[in-house]
Amino acid sequence: MDYEDLIINCRDFLKENLEFDHIIVDEFQDTDYMQLELIEKIAGDRAKIFVVGDPNQTIYSFRTGTRNIFKMFIEKYNASIYELL
Numbered sequence: 001m002d003y004e005d006l007i008i009n010c011r012d013f014l015k016e017n018l019e020f021d022h023i024i025v026d027e028f029q030d031t032d033y034m035q036l037e038l039i040e041k042i043a044g045d046r047a048k049i050f051v052v053g054d055p056n057q058t059i060y061s062f063r064t065g066t067r068n069i070f071k072m073f074i075e076k077y078n079a080s081i082y083e084l085l
Contacts, residue, residue: 007034011034020042020043020044021048022048023049026052028073029057029058029070030053032069033072
């Protein structure tokens with residue numbers, strides 16, 4: 001299996017109902033849409049998702065990571081942004 005196969009198989013495995021209260025994702029800037037779908041499946045309907053990342057440091061665009069993932073996440077979850085200055 002390659003990296004993408006791991007994500008797909010894990011996503012499919014999690015079709016069972018697992019329950020978590022909180023999900024924390026570090027290096028979110030390197031997340032792609034399939035990985036976000038996996039995170040959402042893990043979180044289910046009730047878990048809160050907290051992400052940490054810097055959209056100016058995306059290094060995995062060659063592996064479908066996208067800085068647009070922040071915009072999508074913020075819009076979808078009405079997420080708050082906390083910046084370190």
